[in-house]
Amino acid sequence: QQQVKQSPQSLIVQKGGISIINCAYENTAFDYFPWYQQFPGKGPALLIAIRPDVSEKKEGRFTISFNKSAKQFSLHIMDSQPGDSATYFCAASQVRFGAGTRLTVKP
Amino acid sequence: GAGVSQSPRYKVAKRGQDVALRCDPISGHVSLFWYQQALGQGPEFLTYFQNEAQLDKSGLPSDRFFAERPEGSVSTLKIQRTQQEDSAVYLCASSLDETTNEKLFFGSGTQLSVL
Numbered sequence: 444q445q446q447v448k449q450s451p452q453s454l455i456v457q458k459g460g461i462s463i464i465n466c467a468y469e470n471t472a473f474d475y476f477p478w479y480q481q482f483p484g485k486g487p488a489l490l491i492a493i494r495p496d497v498s499e500k501k502e503g504r505f506t507i508s509f510n511k512s513a514k515q516f517s518l519h520i521m522d523s524q525p526g527d528s529a530t531y532f533c534a535a536s537q538v539r540f541g542a543g544t545r546l547t548v549k550p
Numbered sequence: 551g552a553g554v555s556q557s558p559r560y561k562v563a564k565r566g567q568d569v570a571l572r573c574d575p576i577s578g579h580v581s582l583f584w585y586q587q588a589l590g591q592g593p594e595f596l597t598y599f600q601n602e603a604q605l606d607k608s609g610l611p612s613d614r615f616f617a618e619r620p621e622g623s624v625s626t627l628k629i630q631r632t633q634q635e636d637s638a639v640y641l642c643a644s645s646l647d648e649t650t651n652e653k654l655f656f657g658s659g660t661q662l663s664v665l
Contacts, residue, residue: 447592449592475650475651475652477652477654479656484658485658486554486641486643486656486657486658486659487593487641487656488656489653489654489655492652532592532593534592536651537583537595537643537645537651537654538595538598538606538609539595540585540592540593540594540595541592542591542592543590543591543592
């Protein structure tokens with residue numbers, strides 16, 4: 444069912460570094476692309492989202508870059524902190540999710 | 551409550567038993583989604599309600615899965631004759647805006663283990 448491919452599967456970053464997670468989708472009918480953060484034992488929580496008419500969106504340390512022609516989008520976490528250690532999911536129109544990226548930020 | 555509430559938090563069932571999982575969305579939220587999340591995987595869409603109407607059930611894996619939201623608020627996901635492959639976390643999410651379904655709020659899920 445998953446039509447959204449997410450990479451990498453896991454990522455280790457030093458504190459203060461930049462974390463980058465990538466996603467690619469297939470269905471051009473998708474029109475909303477959120478990123479979710481999930482901690483163990485909790486449900487996903489919306490982090491930031493973008494629509495395809497915008498190429499970039501920034502909220503604090505989090506930025507989404509969107510490439511409509513390539514059907515790809517990415518999440519950049521600037522100045523990564525140990526508290527950012529979690530699993531991150533990209534999604535398309537709330538019905539297709541990526542398989543997740545486990546991010547570990549080392550102090 | 552302030553968030554989406556799911557119960558029970560954990561459910562252990564013997565293979566072949568029927569189970570019912572409950573979701574209390576945020577008050578006033580029109581849209582309600584159910585997802586299945588296997589260990590180490592992303593959520594898989596199961597079904598979507600707008601008020602009491604089930605608008606999309608394309609993700610339900612078999613006719614053993616059934617969801618309802620009779621009064622447009624609380625929803626129940628029922629799984630009949632559970633199988634081991636049904637073991638997963640079942641997530642419920644709600645959204646205020648039924649037009650865009652942006653800003654989904656997720657519950658913490660029900661972890662179902664089928665023995």
